[in-house]
Amino acid sequence: MDDRKVILLMDGDTLAFRAAAAIQHTVTTPTGMVEPMARTWEGEAVLDNMIDRLKKRLKADELIIFLSCPSAENFRLKIEPTYKSNRKASVRPMLLDHLKDYLRLNYGATHMAFIEADDAIGIMATSPKWTDQERVIVVGRDKDFKTIPGEHYQLLDDGDDGAPNIRSISPMEAAKAHYVQALSGDAIDGFPGCPGMGKVRAERVVENPIKLSPKEGITPRGKNKGEKVIKWHEGEPCSIWEAIVCNYEKAGLTEADALKTARMARILLWGEYDLETHAVTLWVPGDE
Structure with missing residues (x-):
């Protein structure tokens, strides 16, 4: 029997958004206008029920809820000023800000300066403070959480028997x-990856990193016959980062472009954020 204390690290942005979106609807006024409408008490009740259900299903002893820093200063904007600019035109649920405040007042939700909720969760999930007597589970609905080692529960990810699927991700x-x-980049967050590189192909490169080398050749036939052309050839196995750089160079970009995307995609882990100065240590390639 596992008698460890269960601690949930919860993405408050996602919880508030889901609750706010769930109860918002439209009404038709006597003058024929169709307007959005949401009841604060209804949104609060949905949020309470959502959190209570998660706590019971995951047998949690403690909840720690993180929100994104409300400041417009985000460290990723210093790397790429267009970060999430494609979301500005999207419609936010009416009660989103109200429910975030509700989480702060009623559940002690907090944030870390200048970073987002998923970064705060990544930092806390990999903190050395946890002991063998504690079981930490990351709870949210963000595909990028796969970059955080540890135990995870993705909202609505349940087994055939209805039990929650808690998945373990190794370093x-x-x-x-x-x-x-x-x-592959992240189109939702507005930063591109290597041109022409989808997720499936990116996974193949990462699982089987091969060095690519350019060689000059001559087009043998067709309308461009006799013209010089650069062809890329597969060579020996290499590190994952070397394979990534090769693919960026094949697409006409540089290692600096690859590093920029990698830093944008990075969810911060312990040691990459100073809790006192709020300084972020940008990611650098390792030896994987």
Whole structure:
């Protein structure tokens, strides 16, 4: 029997958004206008029920809820000023900010300066403070959480018997997930990866890293016959980062472009954020 204390690290942004979106609807006024409408008490009740259900299903002893820093200063904007600019036109649920405040007042939700909720969760999930007597589970609905080593529960990820699927991600699996993001980018967050590189192909590169080398050749036939052309050839196995850089160079970009995407995709882990100065240590390639 596992008698460890269960601690949930919860993504408050996602919880508040889901609750706010769930209860918002439209009404038609006597003048014929169709307007959005949401009841604060209904949103609060949905949020309470959601959290209570998660706590019971995961047998949690403690909840720690993180929100994104409300400041417009985000460290990723210093890397790429267009970060998440494609979301500005999207419609936010009416009660989103109200429910975030509700989480702060009623559940002690907090944030870390200048970083997002998923970064705060990544830092806390990999903190050395946890002991063998504690079981930490990351709870959210963010595909990027795969880059955080540890135990995870993705909202609505349940087994056939209705029990929650709690999945364990090793440090190597987390590193590989980050490398896949470094290749494929993130269209939702507004930063591109290697041109022409989808997620499936990126996974193949990460699982089987091969060095690519350019060689000059001559087009043998067709309308461009006789013209010089650069062809890329597969060579010996190499590190994952070397394979990523080769693919960026094949697409006409540089290692600096690859590093920029990797840093944008990085969810911060312990040691990459100073809790006192709020300084972020940008990611650098390892030896995976």
